[in-house]
Amino acid sequence: MTKISWSRLLFFTMLIFVLALAACGNDETSNEESPADSDATTEEGADEGTETEESADEGVEESADGESAETEPKITEFEPAFPEQTRAPAVVTETELNEEVIVEGLGVLWGMAEFEPNRLLVTQRDTAELLIVNLNEFAVSEPIEGTPEVNNSGQGGLLDVAVAPDFDESRLVFLTFSQDVEGGTVTALGKGVLSEDEASLEDFEVIFQAEPAYEGDLHYGGRIIFDEDGNLFLTTGERSDDPIRERAQDLDAYLGKVIHITQDGEAVDTNPFIDDEEALDGIYSYGHRNIQGIDFHPETGDLWIVEFGPQSGDELNIVEPGNNYGWPIVSYGIEYTGELINDGISEHEAQGFIEPRYYWDPTSAPSGSSFYDNDAIPEWENNLFIGGLVSSYIARVVIEGDTIVGEERLLTDKGERFRDILVTEDGALIASTDGGAIYKITAAGE
Numbered sequence: 001m002t003k004i005s006w007s008r009l010l011f012f013t014m015l016i017f018v019l020a021l022a023a024c025g026n027d028e029t030s031n032e033e034s035p036a037d038s039d040a041t042t043e044e045g046a047d048e049g050t051e052t053e054e055s056a057d058e059g060v061e062e063s064a065d066g067e068s069a070e071t072e073p074k075i076t077e078f079e080p081a082f083p084e085q086t087r088a089p090a091v092v093t094e095t096e097l098n099e100e101v102i103v104e105g106l107g108v109l110w111g112m113a114e115f116e117p118n119r120l121l122v123t124q125r126d127t128a129e130l131l132i133v134n135l136n137e138f139a140v141s142e143p144i145e146g147t148p149e150v151n152n153s154g155q156g157g158l159l160d161v162a163v164a165p166d167f168d169e170s171r172l173v174f175l176t177f178s179q180d181v182e183g184g185t186v187t188a189l190g191k192g193v194l195s196e197d198e199a200s201l202e203d204f205e206v207i208f209q210a211e212p213a214y215e216g217d218l219h220y221g222g223r224i225i226f227d228e229d230g231n232l233f234l235t236t237g238e239r240s241d242d243p244i245r246e247r248a249q250d251l252d253a254y255l256g257k258v259i260h261i262t263q264d265g266e267a268v269d270t271n272p273f274i275d276d277e278e279a280l281d282g283i284y285s286y287g288h289r290n291i292q293g294i295d296f297h298p299e300t301g302d303l304w305i306v307e308f309g310p311q312s313g314d315e316l317n318i319v320e321p322g323n324n325y326g327w328p329i330v331s332y333g334i335e336y337t338g339e340l341i342n343d344g345i346s347e348h349e350a351q352g353f354i355e356p357r358y359y360w361d362p363t364s365a366p367s368g369s370s371f372y373d374n375d376a377i378p379e380w381e382n383n384l385f386i387g388g389l390v391s392s393y394i395a396r397v398v399i400e401g402d403t404i405v406g407e408e409r410l411l412t413d414k415g416e417r418f419r420d421i422l423v424t425e426d427g428a429l430i431a432s433t434d435g436g437a438i439y440k441i442t443a444a445g446e
């Protein structure tokens with residue numbers, strides 16, 4: 001008897017200890033969500049993995065009832081401008097999927113580009129390394145020489161990578177990064193030539209700097225994509241702090257913008273403000289916060305961007321030339337402190353701005369994104385996949401025209417911060433993480 005009582009006592013003591021630990025963990029997570037300085041905390045801070053995983057599972061079960069993929073309560077009191085603008089009905093992939101981890105432990109893998117079939121150029125943000133990952137061989141190269149000096153504090157470092165449309169002949173590689181300049185740092189874009197032996201990037205030169213410089217290490221934006229004419233779209237951030245973030249509204253600053261430039265960094269001559277002497281010629285659209293994802297819809301050709309919101313209010317927008325997307329005048333989010341932004345005006349259109357096609361409340365912390373432009377998994381065709389950081393999931397968004405009609409959350413059991421998404425020529429969905437892993441998702445049996 002005595003023996004049993006002791007072991008029971010020990011069991012209950014341990015149970016209480018474990019529960020107490022779990023409770024402390026939760027408190028820390030919620031406390032970390034609201035401090036004032038907190039873009040870094042919220043975007044870069046501890047994840048809220050467990051809660052998110054549970055809610056995503058519930059979402060799948062409830063999907064038959066037309067419930068949203070989002071099951072957590074809203075953070076804000078804002079109402080959408082139209083019903084499909086948030087909390088789309090949950091959808092579930094029916095194809096059986098196969099998941100593989102190609103590499104791991106490499107640090108924050110910020111950007112990826114497939115430069116040859118199943119071979120990716122991958123950036124490591126903090127060490128500023130450019131690497132080659134071979135998806136078939138589960139292998140990673142030594143760092144490529146000749147990459148630029150970066151400022152790697154905060155959200156800075158080596159950011160995105162893209163290869164020129166004529167890469168097979170030109171071997172041109174484009175990189176974005178945060179660069180030290182007089183007066184602070186800027187989002188910079190440069191290009192170099194990948195040597196035949198793939199060991200170095202030669203003649204690297206900076207072709208564009210998103211001025212003005214600012215003394216801060218948050219919100220660099222930094223995604224790049226080529227259009228069909230071989231020109232580049234570059235996204236920036238508004239550098240986060242109040243009041244510098246107001247420069248997102250100014251046409252004499254490249255902060256909080258989509259920028260449209262040639263491979264030499266010159267403004268494209270059809271840009272909307274080219275004849276406006278007060279405005280910078282490279283600006284394509286403005287009023288953005290921190291754009292971390294950009295891709296063309298494979299069917300409509302629309303240019304979709306993913307904007308990191310404040311606390312909630314992350315947005316999907318269709319970018320059109322000359323449009324103003326409203327930040328920081330209007331938002332479906334609130335400050336990290338819980339305060340309202342600009343007295344809490346959420347309606348974009350009523351204020352003369354473009355409504356987001358979709359927004360998240362609570363936050364999805366959306367990063368890199370890619371449309372699925374392949375028929376390897378037919379039910380995914382033309383869906384948009386978005387990496388989630390704090391939210392620790394990949395969002396699959398189903399779009400009809402310009403309307404979001406469904407959302408699903410993938411890889412919710414990994415506890416990873418998903419940084420960038422890519423779809424290979426073979427139709428594999430590739431996701432890189434802040435933990436330094438690359439996941440490959442394909443249809444099972446392929």
Ligand SMILES: [Ca+2]
Pocket residue numbers: 287315325326327330331348356
């Ligand atoms: Ca907006």
